Amino acid sequence: MTEGADTTTASPPRHQAVGEAVRLIELRKSYGAIEAVKGIDLSVQRGEVVALLGPNGAGKTTTISILLGLLQPTTGSAALFGKPPKHAISAGRVGAVLQYAEPLDGVTVAELVRAVGDLYTHSRTVEDVLEAAGIADLAGRRTEKLSGGQKQRVRFALALVANPDLLVLDEPTSAMDVAARRTFWTAVRAYTETGGTVLFSTHYLEGADENADRIVLIAAGRVVADGPVTQIKAVASARMVRATLDAPASHDLLLLPGVQSAEVHGHVVTLRCTDADRAVRELLDQFPDARDLEVRAAPLAEAILQLTADNEGDQ
């Protein structure tokens, strides 16, 4: 295996490279009578971190499979770095984490990383890859003995082997515990700091909220929203107010002006508010014992549900 990144190329360093990493034009895919993807247009610029979100069956995996050249579209086209996907993939410019792809059994993690590295002319060292993926401690472990979350982290390491310009990750954090997810996102950030581009799908909205520059929301095979995380979140204009009360009663709280719904868990109340300023004033007025007050924007999940529901009739 050739060790270390390619330093002989005339291309600019990755962090200075500009242009389009991903381009989907009027992409459609049918499985028999099921139209899974119904005309998706998408452009991802180099250096962007884009989250592909959407409910089960929205068409995310189908779209990712097409852009990786694993599936042919029924109509429309996919390009990576301006060329058909197979060019970038055979050149090792794309690293992918796919759902359900099982790492090879009967070898250690280090052996597997080395074997995959041997497939490329310019690959990273085994130590570098394991370090970058945050799994140096798994180097000597046999792959068939790994837990689900550990296997997922090994898949991520394999995606980094060829030092790709683009990472395409389908549900990369599924099966990972909280600590593993944090290590994973730290590794992704380290990768993007070198100018890498990332397109990932997830149902963990927190991961998208904290790590994506941009969200592309797919519902029923179409893009229904595309923009910065803040812009998507702004769709759900509601504010959430949380407080601790000695004797909360959801009936009384619902009567407060500016409050749309109220949830009570023990002494903690969460109010969904159309007018949070007014609701807080009324809350303090009518419940002088209210304390530990928090006011925040509605979570990303609210916007996703709203945008998805708006398009439900279109299926």
Ligand SMILES: Nc1ncnc2c1ncn2[C@@H]1O[C@H](COP(=O)(O)OP(=O)(O)OP(=O)(O)O)[C@@H](O)[C@H]1O
């Ligand atoms: N090989 C297949 N044969 C037939 N139908 C398929 C096939 N693969 C996917 N589908 C259907 O296409 C639609 C889109 O599926 P896809 O897996 O792309 O969605 P997804 O957004 O990735 O969903 P999830 O979040 O559940 O992974 C679904 O209705 C699914 O049942």
